[in-house]
Amino acid sequence: MQLALGSAAVFANTYTFSQITSNGAPLVASQLMANVTQSGSNVLFTFTNTSVIASSITDVYFDYGNTSFFANGNTGISNNILGLAGESFGVNYSDGASPGNLPSGNTVGFSSDAAGDSNSPTSANGVNTSSEFVAFLGTTITGITFADVIAGLDSGAFRLGLHVQSINGDNSESFVNAVPVPAALPLMATALGLFGISRRKLWKS
Numbered sequence: 001m002q003l004a005l006g007s008a009a010v011f012a013n014t015y016t017f018s019q020i021t022s023n024g025a026p027l028v029a030s031q032l033m034a035n036v037t038q039s040g041s042n043v044l045f046t047f048t049n050t051s052v053i054a055s056s057i058t059d060v061y062f063d064y065g066n067t068s069f070f071a072n073g074n075t076g077i078s079n080n081i082l083g084l085a086g087e088s089f090g091v092n093y094s095d096g097a098s099p100g101n102l103p104s105g106n107t108v109g110f111s112s113d114a115a116g117d118s119n120s121p122t123s124a125n126g127v128n129t130s131s132e133f134v135a136f137l138g139t140t141i142t143g144i145t146f147a148d149v150i151a152g153l154d155s156g157a158f159r160l161g162l163h164v165q166s167i168n169g170d171n172s173e174s175f176v177n178a179v180p181v182p183a184a185l186p187l188m189a190t191a192l193g194l195f196g197i198s199r200r201k202l203w204k205s
Contacts, residue, residue, distance in 0.1 A: 012037040013150050017162060017175035021104045025171030028055045032175060034160050036153065038146040043138040045077070045160070049127045053168055056126035059117040060093075060134065061102040061161035063110050069149055069158055070114070070138045077114040077138040088132045092125035093118050102161035103174050110161055110176060123166040154180055 017032040031050040036043060049057050062070075062077050070076030074095035079086045087093055097115035105112065116136060118125040127134050140149065152158030160177040167173060 011146055013153070015153060015160065015177040015180075017160075018178045019173050019175050020108050020110075021174045023171055023173055025167040025173050026053050028053050028164060028167055028173070029175055031055070032057065032162060032164070034177060036150065039137065042140055043146055043149050044135060045138060046133050046135040047127060047162065048130070048133050049164075050130045051128055054128070055164050055167040056118070056123040056128035057134065057162050058122050058126040058165045059097045059102070059161075059163035060115060060136065061097065061105065061110070061112040061163075062114040062136075062138075063102075063105075063159040063161065064113045065152065065157040065159065067152060067157055068141055069144050069152060070140060072113060074114050074116070075139075076141075077136050079116040079134060079136045082135055082137050085135065086137075087134045088127075090125075090129065091118070091127055091132050091134050093134050097163075102176070103163055103172075105161055105174065105176075108176060110159060112161070117163075126165065128166070153177065 013036045015034045015036065017029050019027070019029045031052050033048045035046045037046065047057055047060055049055060064070065078095050079093045080095045093116050095116050097117040100115065101112045102110050149158065156179045162175045163172065164175065165172040
């Protein structure tokens with residue numbers, strides 16, 4: 001998607017999330033969002049929570065997979081480097097997270113390369129209202145472009161993870177960004193379905 005801001009062009013993609021744990025909390029995946037934006041030669045990751053159901057994004061994780069998109073650890077993707085621009089009023093994050101990997105991330109092969117989490121009091125300082133956000137700047141290594149990062153997210157080679165706490169009270173769940181379905185696939189499925197119907201009609205006539 002290309003957004004025009006004055007004479008400049010900003011490239012951004014938005015990602016939704018899928019729940020990977022089953023702790024019995026109300027379903028909140030549909031209210032979690034990551035906006036991935038080109039920021040010069042770097043990449044800005046902004047996480048929001050519409051909070052229709054009370055909840056707080058308290059931990060954010062990045063799994064580079066087998067590709068070196070960014071430097072290892074929080075030298076590659078950092079919240080702190082953004083200073084005041086890294087979070088809205090009411091959110092207070094630091095680089096690094098505890099636990100170090102997305103809770104239950106091992107069940108889907110998620111292995112964190114960088115992370116950040118909210119400072120104590122954890123839920124109060126997380127992203128828990130529709131007006132709040134937390135952002136991380138990814139400094140791409142030489143030769144990696146914004147398009148490469150988006151291709152990694154779209155293929156599942158690079159993944160984003162969220163740990164959400166205080167869901168409707170005291171429940172917590174883990175989430176990984178959903179891999180978009182290529183636009184051509186639904187069209188192809190529709191075409192194949194129509195082709196099948198037309199063949200059946202011809203066979204019966």
